[in-house]
């Protein structure tokens with residue numbers, strides 16, 4: 001539904017999107033995953049035709065798409081129903097159709113009981129659901145969502161993703177950007193983006209499978225373990241909560257080297273074990289490779 005070739009967008013001396021070639025197929029839940037400033041919003045704006053690339057090519061098939069920008073402007077002093085009517089009118093949908101469609105969508109998004117509540121009085125998660133409801137009014141075959149769950153609590157994020165899955169089952173192709181790695185796991189296909197570049201694309205399962213390093217999880221008595229990164233056996237190490245994840249070339253060799261080093265430094269090891277890589281492990285290691 002979207003295909004790009006060597007898409008590049010420059011702002012002054014900053015290349016926000018650099019030579020991006022990708023394909024979003026019909027039926028995808030396609031996730032654009034990367035940290036703040038990676039270039040996700042800029043790329044999505046080009047998907048929507050809101051900004052022009054400096055070079056490269058983009059084609060989007062199908063004429064209907066819904067877009068939920070990162071900063072969606074709901075009207076706080078209008079109710080849920082009034083916001084829906086307002087956006088429906090913007091899409092030039094007649095009021096009877098708006099009512100019918102919004103009733104259906106509000107059922108899916110679980111907002112049916114809140115029609116007369118002012119948008120300002122909704123929780124963050126509910127606001128996002130209302131924004132999604134508005135983006136869905138035109139019944140788009142393609143939905144482009146820019147960080148729809150940013151800053152939303154974990155429970156509401158889960159609910160939001162459930163809705164995305166339902167919509168996808170009904171045939172809506174979904175393009176969604178997120179800085180959250182746990183959400184990357186939920187996509188059918190992901191593109192990992194850092195500093196304007198797409199580092200890798202694929203389904204989360206195969207990205208993890210083709211990950212070239214082993215991951216060791218370590219719990220030890222020290223708060224600072226970054227000296228482990230100096231070992232030649234180690235690709236990269238970082239804290240994940242109270243555990244330390246270390247990407248390594250060879251699991252057994254690295255394990256022995258780490259145990260040795262920690263014993264020299266008199267740091268007690270609670271445990272060290274190999275674990276399967278998460279999307280976050282894959283992303284972090286790829287970002288490091290890119291810097292090197």
Ligand SMILES: Nc1ncnc2c1ncn2[C@@H]1O[C@H](COP(=O)(O)OP(=O)(O)OP(=O)(O)O)[C@@H](O)[C@H]1O
Nearest residue numbers: 011014016034035036037038039040041042043147
């Ligand atoms: N209109 C603009 N003019 C100048 N610089 C811009 C403009 N839009 C984006 N940028 C810069 O381009 C880079 C990528 O920004 P973009 O918003 O696309 O990233 P992002 O991945 O969506 O991150 P975020 O979640 O913070 O929005 C950033 O360094 C940003 O400051």
